[in-house]
Amino acid sequence: MATASPLAASEAAGPGTMGDVRRSNLALVLGRIAYAPAGVHPSRAQVASATGLTKASVSSLVLDLLDAGVIREVGLSQQGRGRPGVGLELNSARAVLGMEINVDYISAGVTDLTGNLLALETQERDNRPAAEGTVLAALARLAAKVRAEAAGSGVQVLGGGLAVPGLVDAAASRVLTAPNLGWSDVDLDLDALLPDTPLGVSLFNEANAAALAEVRHRPSGSSTFLFVSGEVGVGGGLVIGGELFTGPEGHAGEVGHVVVEPDGLPCSCGGAGCLETVAGQDAIFVAAGIDAEARTRSQSMAVLVQALQSGVPSALSSVERAGRYLGVALASTARVVNIGAVVLGGHFAVIDPWLREPLLASLEKHAPGRLPPDQVTASTLGQAGALLGAAGSVVRSLIDAPHLLQQ
Amino acid sequence: MATASPLAASEAAGPGTMGDVRRSNLALVLGRIAYAPAGVHPSRAQVASATGLTKASVSSLVLDLLDAGVIREVGLSQQGRGRPGVGLELNSARAVLGMEINVDYISAGVTDLTGNLLALETQERDNRPAAEGTVLAALARLAAKVRAEAAGSGVQVLGGGLAVPGLVDAAASRVLTAPNLGWSDVDLDLDALLPDTPLGVSLFNEANAAALAEVRHRPSGSSTFLFVSGEVGVGGGLVIGGELFTGPEGHAGEVGHVVVEPDGLPCSCGGAGCLETVAGQDAIFVAAGIDAEARTRSQSMAVLVQALQSGVPSALSSVERAGRYLGVALASTARVVNIGAVVLGGHFAVIDPWLREPLLASLEKHAPGRLPPDQVTASTLGQAGALLGAAGSVVRSLIDAPHLLQQ
DNA sequence: GGTAATAGTTTATTGCCTAAACTATATGAG
DNA sequence: CTCATATAGTTTAGGCAATAAACTATTACC
Missing domain, CATH: 3.30.420.40 (ATPase, nucleotide binding domain)
Known part of the structure; x- marks a missing residue:
């Protein structure tokens, strides 16, 4: 009987202690305060009824959080008959x-x-x-x-x-x-x-x-999506319920090396036909006839956008091809990890206007209904993301x- | 990932209570007993030192487990100077x-x-x-x-x-x-x-x-792998650290619909060029020239194996193609979810001898070093899996x- | 000004773990 | 055979965190 211990993950973790209960409830209370809708500052009593903790416990936990400086009290919020509650919010001085x-x-x-x-x-x-x-x-x-x-x-x-x-x-x-x-x-x-x-x-x-930046900053609500980062390479981040899924070794989401053309070009990773070989920045520049050697990367990108706006055929076809193959890779990825939304970042966000149509067509061809157009969005965070x-x-x-x- | 605390599970819903500590430690103790190497029956003292709990706590927890009938005591195990410990094991009457x-x-x-x-x-x-x-x-x-x-x-x-x-x-x-x-x-x-x-x-x-059956029953040790189930369709199960990763909607691991040939045949899912269109049972039968309509599925599979053993060219090339494309799909999947081992099940296990070589070659071409030959194994559980x-x-x-x- | 309603605190109790003392049972030396 | 030593397991006292319920504080409304 091969006993591959499923405890492996928690094996390092020690026994459960009452301190864990305290820590867990501290996080529970703080989470209620931190993730309240903007402008809403819940009182201790509201936190208590929302979490299921007693008022006494919440009072004690809130005291700890105040002492630690993570939260602070804001003006009273009266809204009914009785004594008004004291609002709680994240400490903006931290x-x-x-x-x-x-x-x-x-x-x-x-x-x-x-x-x-x-x-x-x-x-x-x-x-x-x-x-x-x-x-x-x-x-x-x-x-x-x-x-x-x-x-x-x-x-x-x-x-x-x-x-x-x-x-x-x-x-x-x-x-x-x-x-x-x-x-x-x-x-x-x-x-x-x-x-x-x-x-x-x-x-x-x-x-x-x-x-992860998209979870907080993007307009649409869902916190489950695949972020595709277009840089020199093509990377990715898989966010499920607001949490990053990093895989067993911590490097999941490498969409750049999904095979999109079995007989395609060799890739820097040693493989062949990876998405990166047709949709990475260098690949797009080459196919668009832009000499990236002579320029900085942001200059080359500006030249590309200029060419797209002017309708230069080589630029348009280069981006069309990238979009088509990006669709292939995203269709595969959507099935493997069962995801229904995509956010485009890096240069994909920059060239989104030209990339979008072939991408959506390709998605519809290879995974119909899985990634509807309104679930494919471009990041607005740019470099700051x-x-x-x-x-x-x-x-x-x-x-x-x-x-x-x-x- | 907030899996720091052993009580993480309860963090999502209600408040942490002292009962959670008890439950968590019950599982900790039982896990030590259940996942001990075959033939080893740890004593209370050994469980205590392994888990970090005190002997008193372990005694109390073990008493509960004995009362519940999950475990039982086995003969004394003397191994040194002092009083011999009482071995603990899963209750084989349950x-x-x-x-x-x-x-x-x-x-x-x-x-x-x-x-x-x-x-x-x-x-x-x-x-x-x-x-x-x-x-x-x-x-x-x-x-x-x-x-x-x-x-x-x-x-x-x-x-x-x-x-x-x-x-x-x-x-x-x-x-x-x-x-x-x-x-x-x-x-x-x-x-x-x-x-x-x-x-x-x-x-x-x-x-x-x-x-999940592979976690306990397969010879090799690792409990992180992708299981590929070859049936009429091609399914899969992603096991990470002994746990099934089901994705946000519960249907992750659908390797059968990874796109392996952008210009390939239409698939039953509505897409095109999916792995299933070249490596599903029907696809293999068709390419091998086997009339599956006239037979039950298991009869067709027997005919295929017979043909492979006899060296029928159409059968061999059909399986070669399936292996090649399976390699493409697994290479992509390995990158997206960052996995380093694969277990072949269903018909893939049956035709493994003929499938293996083209599969490994394809993996080496598209994801060199990621899925080494010894990490690609066939399931031995067959129908009972x-x-x-x-x-x-x-x-x-x-x-x-x-x-x-x-x- | 009194009553009802709600917010927050105080006090007593319970549950679970730890530490340390204690009991039980073995080996080995004289 | 007896005693020292060592290890297993139990008992007892104590601490921490949550709960429940009583209590204080502060408001609205009549």
Whole structure:
């Protein structure tokens, strides 16, 4: 009897203790406060009846959250006969820092706990030739700057998140491989990036972070979708019920390497016929006849958009082909992971007007009814997505585990 | 992913209570006993040091489990100086019933809590023309028979699981659609199938159940893999860390509709170029020149195997093509869900000797290094897989929630 | 100003775990 | 054979977190 222990995951976890109950209920209460509709500030009594906890327990839990500084009381809210309740909301004097390292730029921004962007700094620089130490040092300066800005208006930064365009081992603060940066097995000193915060700095894959940003910031409501990130490579993030599905090894959602043409071109991954070989930025530039070598990436993209607007045939057919094959890959992915909505990011969002029609036609051909047109949307966050997602993810992990702020 | 706390399950709905701690620790202790290596019967003290609970707590928890009848004590195990411990093991006088309804047969079997098959009855019958009530009545008789057999040897059946070849809503005991049975939106009276058990009867998709059976019964150790079920259609089950990943709507793993040839044939799903159009049973029969209309499905499969053994070119090329495209689909799937092992079931297991080589070559071409040959295995469970998986899944849910047996 | 209604706190109780002392049962040395 | 040592399992006291119910606080309405 092969006993592959299904406990493997929880094996590390110790016994359940009463402290777990406390932590679980702290998160339950904080979640009610944090995820209340905008402008609504529930009282202790409302939280109690919504969660099923007693008023006494909620009072005690709320006291802890107030002590930790995660929430604060707002003006009384009278709405009926009796004593008015005291409204509770996330403490807007607390914030997190989002950061991004990409090929052409670095950026750092501060958001409060509800996701509002309070400060943002972007610095254009070619990060490919530089050693990672140099890049991190420049980013640390940028981070210090926005942090000081926030501090100036009385806002305390609790922690941060860094998004990089590559596969990461978040637990080990390690970039496994970031081909476009030329990084491979790089250990990052994240604490140096943002010293002396209670929560520290977490590491994210850029596509995953951008995917998570959509959960909070996109107009439509559903929090289950596939985010497709078009950069030099084609990445993805699978969000299910607001949570990232990362797969057993943490790298799920790699839509870029779905095979769309069995006899297609070789891919950088060693495979052949991957989506990336027809819909990655370089592939689109080549097919459109744009010399990307001579320009920066954002310049090339501008040239492409210009060409599309002018109706240059090679550009149009290049994007048409990318859309068609993107549809093939998304049709397959929708079936495998049973998803009914897609958000296009990166260059796919930029060229969405031209990409959209062939994409929808291809989806209808290969998975009719699965991904209806109104469920295929383009991200509106642009470059800021990864940064917002990294910051938002730190906020989210705080809301899920507020005890991290207690000492 | 907020799976930090062992109580994470309760975080979703109601408040965390002290009873949750008890339940969580009951499952922790029972898991240690249930998933110990075969022949090893840990003592209370060993469970305590393995789980981190105190000896006092373990004693109390074990008492509850003994009262519920889930476990029992076995002979003393002396192994050193001091007082010998009392071994603990799953109670082999308790069992669960697995059942399956398929196109050509119904079956029912009893397994003890460690997965050993104690009794099995299969009845060949064509279930397509019959109303579901007739089929269920026949299955109820079969179930009563094996249950009586078990009772005769002093074994009590605690609950059961039923696998059907179609999409199911397990919570509602409802078969949404089972095309090969001709069922659509059918509510099943599962309790009538197996009356008066403490755990009742649960409903499963056949491919998912078969996938779960592999977790316990396949030789290799890993409990993270994609199970590919080759039947009339091509289904699948995605198992991650021993748990089924069903996706947001419960139907993930549909590998059969990954697009492997953008310009391919139309598929029954309304799409085009799906894997099923080249690797489903019918597609293989047609390409091999076998007239499936004139035979039952199992007869056609026997003819195919015969032809393969004789080296009939059309049969060989048909299977070669199926293997090649299966490789394309699995390469894509491996990337999207980040999986490193595959188990072939259904007809893929039967024709594995001929399928294997083109499949591996195709995998190496499209996803080099991702699914190495030793991680691509064929199921050895055959027809019994679904039944064993359904039963095993009931056992597993019992081990995860032993308090269900307390009153 | 009194009553009803609602918000929030205080107090007593219960459940579950831990720590530490205690009992039980084995091995091995003299 | 007896005693020291070691390990298994139980008993007892204590702490923490939630609940229930009584209590205080603050408002609206008559």
